Amino acid sequence: xxxxxxxxxxxxxxxxxxxxxxxxxxxAVLSGTWxxxxxxxxxxxxxxxxxxxQGFSINRQARGLRRGRSxxxxxxxxxxxxxxxxxxxxSFEAEARARHLCPVVVSTLRDPAxxxxxxxxxxSYAVDSLVIAGASDPVAIGALCRAAGVRHVxxxxxxxxxxxxxxxxxxxxxxxxxxxxxxxxPGSGPRALPYFVGGSPADSAxxxxxxxxxxxxxxxxxxxAPDQVLACGYAPSRATAELAALCDRLGGLPAALFVNSLxxxxxxxxxxxxxPASDLEGTVFGCYDHDPIASFLPFPVHMLRQxxxxxxxxxxxLIDEEDVEPRVIxxxxxxxxxxxxxxxxxxxxx
Amino acid sequence: xxxxxxxxxxxxxxxxxxxxxxxxxxxAVLSGTWxxxxxxxxxxxxxxxxxxxQGFSINRQARGLRRGRSxxxxxxxxxxxxxxxxxxxxSFEAEARARHLCPVVVSTLRDPAxxxxxxxxxxSYAVDSLVIAGASDPVAIGALCRAAGVRHVxxxxxxxxxxxxxxxxxxxxxxxxxxxxxxxxPGSGPRALPYFVGGSPADSAxxxxxxxxxxxxxxxxxxxAPDQVLACGYAPSRATAELAALCDRLGGLPAALFVNSLxxxxxxxxxxxxxPASDLEGTVFGCYDHDPIASFLPFPVHMLRQxxxxxxxxxxxLIDEEDVEPRVIxxxxxxxxxxxxxxxxxxxxx
DNA sequence: TTGAAAGCGCTAACAT
DNA sequence: ATGTTAGCGCTTTCAA
Numbered sequence: 001x002x003x004x005x006x007x008x009x010x011x012x013x014x015x016x017x018x019x020x021x022x023x024x025x026x027x028a029v030l031s032g033t034w035x036x037x038x039x040x041x042x043x044x045x046x047x048x049x050x051x052x053x054q055g056f057s058i059n060r061q062a063r064g065l066r067r068g069r070s071x072x073x074x075x076x077x078x079x080x081x082x083x084x085x086x087x088x089x090x091s092f093e094a095e096a097r098a099r100h101l102c103p104v105v106v107s108t109l110r111d112p113a114x115x116x117x118x119x120x121x122x123x124s125y126a127v128d129s130l131v132i133a134g135a136s137d138p139v140a141i142g143a144l145c146r147a148a149g150v151r152h153v154x155x156x157x158x159x160x161x162x163x164x165x166x167x168x169x170x171x172x173x174x175x176x177x178x179x180x181x182x183x184x185x186p187g188s189g190p191r192a193l194p195y196f197v198g199g200s201p202a203d204s205a206x207x208x209x210x211x212x213x214x215x216x217x218x219x220x221x222x223x224x225a226p227d228q229v230l231a232c233g234y235a236p237s238r239a240t241a242e243l244a245a246l247c248d249r250l251g252g253l254p255a256a257l258f259v260n261s262l263x264x265x266x267x268x269x270x271x272x273x274x275x276p277a278s279d280l281e282g283t284v285f286g287c288y289d290h291d292p293i294a295s296f297l298p299f300p301v302h303m304l305r306q307x308x309x310x311x312x313x314x315x316x317x318l319i320d321e322e323d324v325e326p327r328v329i330x331x332x333x334x335x336x337x338x339x340x341x342x343x344x345x346x347x348x349x350x
Numbered sequence: 351x352x353x354x355x356x357x358x359x360x361x362x363x364x365x366x367x368x369x370x371x372x373x374x375x376x377x378a379v380l381s382g383t384w385x386x387x388x389x390x391x392x393x394x395x396x397x398x399x400x401x402x403x404q405g406f407s408i409n410r411q412a413r414g415l416r417r418g419r420s421x422x423x424x425x426x427x428x429x430x431x432x433x434x435x436x437x438x439x440x441s442f443e444a445e446a447r448a449r450h451l452c453p454v455v456v457s458t459l460r461d462p463a464x465x466x467x468x469x470x471x472x473x474s475y476a477v478d479s480l481v482i483a484g485a486s487d488p489v490a491i492g493a494l495c496r497a498a499g500v501r502h503v504x505x506x507x508x509x510x511x512x513x514x515x516x517x518x519x520x521x522x523x524x525x526x527x528x529x530x531x532x533x534x535x536p537g538s539g540p541r542a543l544p545y546f547v548g549g550s551p552a553d554s555a556x557x558x559x560x561x562x563x564x565x566x567x568x569x570x571x572x573x574x575a576p577d578q579v580l581a582c583g584y585a586p587s588r589a590t591a592e593l594a595a596l597c598d599r600l601g602g603l604p605a606a607l608f609v610n611s612l613x614x615x616x617x618x619x620x621x622x623x624x625x626p627a628s629d630l631e632g633t634v635f636g637c638y639d640h641d642p643i644a645s646f647l648p649f650p651v652h653m654l655r656q657x658x659x660x661x662x663x664x665x666x667x668l669i670d671e672e673d674v675e676p677r678v679i680x681x682x683x684x685x686x687x688x689x690x691x692x693x694x695x696x697x698x699x700x
Numbered sequence: 701t702t703g704a705a706a707g708c709g710c711t712a713a714c715a716t
Numbered sequence: 717a718t719g720t721t722a723g724c725g726c727t728t729t730c731a732a
Contacts, residue, residue, distance in 0.1 A: 022719045061415040062709035080439040089430040269646045296619045372703045412725035
């Protein structure tokens with residue numbers, strides 16, 4: 001309204017002057033510390049009224065500087081565009097807000113240099129603590145956090161210097177593999193075997209998952225050939241090629257296919273759609289990760305839904321308890337069975 | 351190494367003392383302002399060396415307080431767990447980093463109160479600017495931003511007091527509808543018509559999309575009955591029920607179905623899988639939003655991929671140019687045709 | 701080419 | 717029950 005345009009936002013001092021109180025009183029009233037400083041109800045009311053009238057909102061940079069903290073918690077992610085990490089971010093925000101902390105979510109595209117820069121930056125904004133999901137250089141991250149005295153917890157991929165909350169990759173893979181073995185068509189020869197595809201052997205999650213796969217298979221079938229595990233990375237295009245080569249070798253799809261992630265699954269699909277429809281009949285699919293639309297595909301896909309909510313809840317509990325003991329905590333994923341196929345519908349393969 | 355444990359991180363003053371320079375010199379050297387203050391190369395080198403040795407990293411709360419800004423940019427999202435918003439977040443981070451700004455992404459679950467609280471909070475952390483995606487209360491947001499002098503841009507859903515970068519909902523819906531009309535089986539009676547399902551009529555995106563749908567249909571078929579547009583919200587369960595009711599009325603699926611979002615699509619699928627396979631043959635699907643796995647379903651789904659990258663790039667350009675003129679900028683989404691179906695494969699419906 | 705000093709807005713001793 | 721004051725770590729005149 002005024003010709004002068006926007007005026008600077010009021011500071012705590014302005015409120016103090018207007019409410020005829022001292023800055024410390026205003027500070028105490030507005031930050032809820034006033035129980036300690038037995039401030040009279042009337043003063044408190046007056047201060048609050050003036051603050052409201054003036055549309056006062058505190059300068060958190062100043063408050064943070066003075067208190068040596070920021071009331072922000074950081075979450076570092078490889079990327080947003082991924083069901084698991086997106087769900088992780090969602091849970092993270094809920095937990096942060098329940099604690100009146102400001103959630104700050106930043107992704108690093110699995111670039112170790114970017115990851116380090118991000119950690120440094122968040123520390124220099126004085127985040128109170130840090131959750132690191134899918135760390136690519138946990139050693140460097142740990143060094144930075146320790147130097148700055150910032151509590152941190154690893155999620156999804158482990159670190160050595162602080163607690164890690166991971167998916168139960170071994171157990172989950174074992175359960176999923178068992179589900180596949182249960183449904184697998186009996187037969188003999190290499191096509192009658194289950195195969196594992198996707199992921200990087202350098203990555204501890206893939207290692208644990210393929211171990212779980214091997215454990216289940218060898219328990220049921222007695223042995224696992226090395227070529228039943230094809231860790232060809234996470235890129236869809238690599239998965240397409242790898243599956244094509246496998247089908248070539250076997251003369252068709254194997255009886256069961258354990259797919260290590262949704263991106264790998266997408267790549268696998270690209271090959272599958274080129275196959276004769278009859279080829280699908282003898283195959284069961286499993287995927288370590290869940291996608292609601294995948295459950296509507298015209299063949300059974302057993303999926304594992306990682307429990308990101310429980311993982312993040314656990315991570316926050318560790319931070320709350322100031323528990324910094326390095327160790328691995330595993331959270332079981334949930335097995336999502338394929339949807340029941342009703343005879344006569346589109347998805348009846350018979 | 352030392353028995354005393356972690357020591358406090360060095361401040362700029364510490365570096366000054368160790369480098370035998372004044373705090374102002376160190377500040378100038380470390381923040382690149384030193385060209386202005388013609389500092390000697392040797393001093394600059396010495397300062398940088400000491401800073402490195404000490405592992406100095408600046409306290410951004412202090413810097414921000416002094417400079418009256420924070421070098422943070424905020425992105426407000428309805429939720430992370432959604433392909434479009436996740437892609438938006440990803441692009442946002444890339445643009446922010448290209449400008450040496452710290453991206454801060456926060457979601458609000460479409461809760462207007464939470465949204466306001468989040469905007470207030472980010473402002474009180476002194477974010478330099480704000481991108482608001484899917485605003486549920488743009489009027490209140492605008493008031494806060496203006497009072498604080500924070501530049502802002504709306505994305506996905508418009509605001510009145512600042513520029514808005516939106517998907518070209520009308521044009522996109524028209525193009526998608528035309529693709530459906532092109533592929534639609536000829537016939538007569540209500541089943542031979544295209545239907546629009548999902549979204550809320552209160553939401554401007556849905557309004558524009560259904561307008562685009564109507565424009566394309568009336569141009570081709572001469573008229574559109576009111577009951578061809580079923581804005582039943584975004585919840586999957588509502589969509590399932592709505593589609594079931596429609597099929598009931600029509601005696602089967604309509605010749606074409608325009609689905610307003612992926613969540614609606616998921617709900618629609620739940621009904622579709624209960625239908626006899628032969629029912630699908632005469633129907634084409636369209637979805638405003640893209641999902642890679644949906645393209646592998648055993649019937650053709652035309653999808654629209656919103657160009658979040660271009661939208662965010664435009665939003666940042668507006669912020670860079672300090673362009674605050676309220677207006678709507680529309681970005682065309684890309685039509686993703688259904689995958690080619692090869693005869694004899696699983697996905698050959700014939 | 702550099703240093704001294706004020707002060708950003710807030711909180712927490714320490715007064716009273 | 718409330719006010720005074722020092723100072724968090726930094727940037728920026730202003731002085732030299």
